Amino acid sequence: MFETIAVDFRRRFPVFPLPETVLLPHGIQPLHIFEPRYIQMLDHMLDGSGQIAMATWADLSPEVMESRALRQVVCLGQIVQHERVQSGYQVLLHGLCRGSIVDVQEPTDEHLYRTALIRPISGAADHGTDGVLDNARGAIRSLLRSNALKPMERLETVATWFDLDEVPTGPLVDLAGAAVLGNSDQRYKLLAEPDAQVRARMVLKELRDLERLLRLAALQPREDGGRISRN
DSSP: OOOOOOOOTTSOEEEEEESSOOOOTTOEEEEEEOSHHHHHHHHHHHTTTOEEEEEEBSOOOTTOOSSOOBOSEEEEEEEEEEEEETTEEEEEEEEEEEEEEEEEEOOOSSOOSOEEEEEEOOOTTSSSOOGGGHHHHHHHHHHHTSTTTTTOHHHHHHHHHHTOTTSOHHHHHHHHHHHHOOSHHHHHHHHHOOOHHHHHHHHHHHHHHHHHHHHHHHHSBOTTSSBOOOO
């Protein structure tokens, strides 16, 4: 999950936009590809690098049907698993890194899908030592192991990763964000934020809010006069 994969930013990437699905670096996104243009995209990519720019639309108005504007920040993803099915493809996409759209080429007769030039996004504390994130890492780890959050299955695996000191904090923050942020706008804000320290604060705040809500819920009286179990 944390291995390094080469990305050649000199070439164009196919763009796969969805309305409310935001892939984050180091996350895994299952996709069902069924539209003819994106089936063609998969056919092309499986013969090449297998890398796709996962994007979201800037305008979700129902009256806008074609050539919707794209949000500027995307997540470059690597196809790590695919299966040809009757309706198209079942795919697992592994998030590699953040990127910003520089130029978009609209579909042509040869390529039925958009392609784009992408500039990599890297910000403070993304490279070198992540000692500046140690305090945030410790706080996130403690919350993930708290009695209120411990029963949440989607956070259990992330908590296990936080116990491995050899895993850098930056990728772990993205994984925690993917697990705790359900709202697509929140996930996009995390994707678009270049500073790893700011991302850590965003995830930490969300975890604290969730932990507080679950603690309060556990204290609410049940109809039978007991308490809601934390387990």
